Amino acid sequence: MLTDKEAKRIFKEKASREPDKYYATSVLRQEGFIREKCIHCKKFFWTTKPKKECDDPACSGGFRFIGNTPVKESMSYIETWKKFSSLFKKIGYTPIKRYPVVARWRPDVYWVGASIYDFQPYVVSGEVKPPANPLVVPQICLRFNDVDNVGITGAHYTGFVMVGQHAFQPPEKYDQDQYFRDIHSWLKKGLGIKNNEITFHEDAWAGGGNFGPCMEFFSRGLELGNQVYMLFEQTPSSYRELNIKVLDMGMGLERNAWFSNGTSTSYETVFPTVVKKLCNITGVKTDSDLMKRFLPYASYLNVDEAEDIDKAWLYVASKIKADVKELKQKIIPLSALYSIAEHSRSLLFALSDGALPSNIGGGYNLRVILRRALSFIDKYEWDISLSEVCNGHASYLRPLFPELSENLDAIAKIIDVERQKYNSTKQKSRQMIGKLIKEKISKDRLLQLYDSHGIDPNMIREEALKLGKSVEIPKNFYAEVSELHSREKKEAFEEREKLDLNGLNETKALYYDDYKKHSFKAGVLKIIKNNVVLDQTIFYPSSGGQDHDTGSINNQDVVDVFKQGNIIVHVLDNKPRFKEKDGVEGAIDLDKRLQLTQHHTATHIINAAARKILGPHINQAGAKKTTEKAHLDVTHYQSITNEELERIEKLANKIVNDKIPVYLSFMPRNDAEKKYGMNIYQGGAVPGKSIRIVEIKNIDVQACGGTHLKNTSDVEKIKILRAVKIQDGVVRIEFVAGGRAKEEIDKTKGTLDKLSRILNVDEAQIPARVEELFTKWKKARKAIKKAKQISKKELELKSTQRFGGDILAKTAEILKTQPEHLVKTVKRFMDELESFRKKVN
Ligand SMILES: [Zn+2]
Numbered sequence: 044m045l046t047d048k049e050a051k052r053i054f055k056e057k058a059s060r061e062p063d064k065y066y067a068t069s070v071l072r073q074e075g076f077i078r079e080k081c082i083h084c085k086k087f088f089w090t091t092k093p094k095k096e097c098d099d100p101a102c103s104g105g106f107r108f109i110g111n112t113p114v115k116e117s118m119s120y121i122e123t124w125k126k127f128s129s130l131f132k133k134i135g136y137t138p139i140k141r142y143p144v145v146a147r148w149r150p151d152v153y154w155v156g157a158s159i160y161d162f163q164p165y166v167v168s169g170e171v172k173p174p175a176n177p178l179v180v181p182q183i184c185l186r187f188n189d190v191d192n193v194g195i196t197g198a199h200y201t202g203f204v205m206v207g208q209h210a211f212q213p214p215e216k217y218d219q220d221q222y223f224r225d226i227h228s229w230l231k232k233g234l235g236i237k238n239n240e241i242t243f244h245e246d247a248w249a250g251g252g253n254f255g256p257c258m259e260f261f262s263r264g265l266e267l268g269n270q271v272y273m274l275f276e277q278t279p280s281s282y283r284e285l286n287i288k289v290l291d292m293g294m295g296l297e298r299n300a301w302f303s304n305g306t307s308t309s310y311e312t313v314f315p316t317v318v319k320k321l322c323n324i325t326g327v328k329t330d331s332d333l334m335k336r337f338l339p340y341a342s343y344l345n346v347d348e349a350e351d352i353d354k355a356w357l358y359v360a361s362k363i364k365a366d367v368k369e370l371k372q373k374i375i376p377l378s379a380l381y382s383i384a385e386h387s388r389s390l391l392f393a394l395s396d397g398a399l400p401s402n403i404g405g406g407y408n409l410r411v412i413l414r415r416a417l418s419f420i421d422k423y424e425w426d427i428s429l430s431e432v433c434n435g436h437a438s439y440l441r442p443l444f445p446e447l448s449e450n451l452d453a454i455a456k457i458i459d460v461e462r463q464k465y466n467s468t469k470q471k472s473r474q475m476i477g478k479l480i481k482e483k484i485s486k487d488r489l490l491q492l493y494d495s496h497g498i499d500p501n502m503i504r505e506e507a508l509k510l511g512k513s514v515e516i517p518k519n520f521y522a523e524v525s526e527l528h529s530r531e532k533k534e535a536f537e538e539r540e541k542l543d544l545n546g547l548n549e550t551k552a553l554y555y556d557d558y559k560k561h562s563f564k565a566g567v568l569k570i571i572k573n574n575v576v577l578d579q580t581i582f583y584p585s586s587g588g589q590d591h592d593t594g595s596i597n598n599q600d601v602v603d604v605f606k607q608g609n610i611i612v613h614v615l616d617n618k619p620r621f622k623e624k625d626g627v628e629g630a631i632d633l634d635k636r637l638q639l640t641q642h643h644t645a646t647h648i649i650n651a652a653a654r655k656i657l658g659p660h661i662n663q664a665g666a667k668k669t670t671e672k673a674h675l676d677v678t679h680y681q682s683i684t685n686e687e688l689e690r691i692e693k694l695a696n697k698i699v700n701d702k703i704p705v706y707l708s709f710m711p712r713n714d715a716e717k718k719y720g721m722n723i724y725q726g727g728a729v730p731g732k733s734i735r736i737v738e739i740k741n742i743d744v745q746a747c748g749g750t751h752l753k754n755t756s757d758v759e760k761i762k763i764l765r766a767v768k769i770q771d772g773v774v775r776i777e778f779v780a781g782g783r784a785k786e787e788i789d790k791t792k793g794t795l796d797k798l799s800r801i802l803n804v805d806e807a808q809i810p811a812r813v814e815e816l817f818t819k820w821k822k823a824r825k826a827i828k829k830a831k832q833i834s835k836k837e838l839e840l841k842s843t844q845r846f847g848g849d850i851l852a853k854t855a856e857i858l859k860t861q862p863e864h865l866v867k868t869v870k871r872f873m874d875e876l877e878s879f880r881k882k883v884n
């Protein structure tokens with residue numbers, strides 16, 4: 044198969060030879076457009092008057108709308124969407140709400156990077172119906188490949204709203220001419236620009252094995268949007284028409300609003316209140332005359348395109364007849380200020396949708412922009428609070444995205460913790476830098492220093508400068524850094540070796556309705572070595588973090604069960620004594636199933652309880668349920684304290700004792716998403732057009748295929764064992780439920796009994812007594828080692844202070860050990876202290 048790039052190139056040539064077949068040329072001709080070919084980039088384009096150059100800024104001489112927009116009535120950022128959506132509503136489109144920017148429904152990416160992501164993979168593949176058809180959506184997208192251009196070019200963003208115009212239709216209903224007319228009506232009636240101000244560029248698009256033509260639209264050097272027609276899919280030998288053809292028009296809301304205002308940078312149009320406030324705080328002024336001259340050339344400073352960024356500055360300065368030093372002095376602080384505003388807005392969306400900065404995957408991107416913003420604040424010693432900037436964005440965006448105002452306190456807390464982490468990294472790195480700059484620092488070394496120690500390259504450069512050394516920072520440093528972890532989600536997606544199961548139907552799963560059903564009859568469809576596929580089964584395969592069932596088929600032990608696609612495979616301990624097409628009987632180990640089921644339902648309960656106690660940023664990052672114990676990994680920006688853990692446990696047990704019904708049902712994906720929102724994908728992306736919903740009424744709703752109880756009271760009891768930070772931004776909560784919880788509670792009781800006997804105190808007095816024991820043991824050991832005088836009396840234990848929380852956890856914390864080692868450890872200290880006492884007089 045061709046790569047997307049090759050497919051695009053080949054198809055583009057084909058479409059150029061037959062434009063009438065692939066573009067809405069009849070509409071264009073009706074509107075008075077003629078076809079031309081650009082003498083620079085050789086692209087075909089459509090214009091109302093003969094010209095030799097297309098409207099790409101590189102071919103046509105940069106932006107020509109600044110201070111000079113052809114739009115008669117300018118619109119604010121918010122108004123631009125309102126006007127767009129009301130116009131499209133009138134012509135038959137349904138405006139829908141944005142999706143979260145965290146792409147929980149997709150296994151391959153962290154962030155939504157385009158409006159079409161909302162509908163991939165199931166709507167685009169035709170498996171699931173779209174939420175409306177045709178539709179328009181203001182979708183916030185995050186992209187981190189332009190981080191270094193943000194602020195400086197006046198046009199780049201890490202977070203932007205892509206206005207999507209989408210239709211999903213079988214070939215006979217797909218009406219490309221109409222879609223084109225619709226977007227053209229936005230340019231004419233919405234923005235109110237004349238045809239002689241519009242240029243359409245013919246192009247082609249390819250992605251994920253699909254491809255088709257597309258039409259970009261420009262005005263005065265600015266690309267306003269791109270209408271993509273996904274028509275074909277590649278096959279191993281050639282290509283074929285898609286069953287569902289997709290209209291994918293994407294248009295930056297930022298660009299359209301900017302264009303209608305013609306301000307010098309888009310930031311002034313997109314977040315006017317925030318820019319104004321930041322200018323007031325910092326005293327940075329916009330020199331509007333200089334900006335007016337500078338901005339048309341700002342795109343020359345695009346780090347992706349400029350060969351030598353210093354040369355580019357010189358070129359721009361000469362073009363606008365300014366002194367390069369003065370130009371930099373005025374522009375660079377301003378671009379820092381714009382970056383702070385821009386990055387805060389992206390953070391606001393991401394944090395509000397439940398993401399957290401960290402050092403892995405998508406969280407890493409957030410940390411990069413957060414630290415980039417903080418480093419500007421530090422560099423200029425500005426008195427800017429990022430959380431206040433977020434508040435400013437939330438209030439400006441309220442008419443469009445009211446949900447952004449809901450979690451501002453939690454967001455402020457996250458940013459505060461991040462700021463502390465940043466400060467402590469900075470201190471640590473100062474100490475390192477002294478040593479570092481003695482060596483030659485390569486680009487890879489800079490990347491590695493940022494990646495593993497969080498050292499910002501600008502700090503290295505500044506320190507080096509003091510020693511008269513120069514360090515060169517790669518011009519797109521932050522984009523390269525962001526790239527380092529962006530593939531992790533994809534790679535974590537492992538698969539086991541595939542069996543040849545061609546031609547087999549989906550296995551009918553019998554475990555969804557009743558977790559107590561334990562025996563069944565089935566037909567054997569396929570045997571490969573010890574692997575057995577049945578037409579139906581009650582065996583739960585390992586999935587969603589829940590261990591598989593064990594049991595037997597025709598009295599032969601089943602040791603493993605897994606899923607390959609929609610087919611469930613049973614692994615026997617020996618070669619099956621039955622054959623394909625036989626009828627067999629199977630049974631699972633019901634005790635094990637019950638324990639796993641209790642652990643699974645408890646996992647949902649803990650997730651809900653943790654969110655209630657710790658905040659709305661709590662999301663599942665992973666989970667595992669075995670018969671012995673379970674754990675839930677949650678996203679959290681710091682460690683969970685013992686006190687918080689106790690509150691979570693208490694609330695979880697309240698949910699158990701409240702006897703809340705657990706509803707299990709299959710629902711069309713769309714209905715479920717509409718009813719419950721995208722947070723249902725706590726366990727990650729779930730395939731299929733119908734998804735299983737597990738709902739604990741008013742407590743928790745998730746898309747989950749696991750076995751579940753009918754009522755929370757069947758969990759019987761939940762006991763949290765511990766919480767450990769397993770990586771930056773992720774805390775693991777280990778717990779047990781049901782029979783295992785009772786065992787643990789008995790064990791705890793036993794441990795407490797033993798400790799209180801060894802220490803000769805009440806249970807509540809154990810922590811203080813252990814602390815005293817530890818201190819006096821250290822004192823005695825030191826005295827003996829150094830042959831110092833110490834009296835027996837000094838080593839007597841007498842503390843009686845009482846403790847109100849989790850006694851075992853507290854005691855374990857004092858001794859820095861696990862609760863299960865406490866009895867042994869305390870006994871050893873007591874024995875040793877006793878022998879020390881014998882040694883002193
Ligand atoms: Zn051109």
Ligand SMILES: [Zn+2]
Binds near residue numbers: 726745747748
């Ligand atoms: Zn689940």
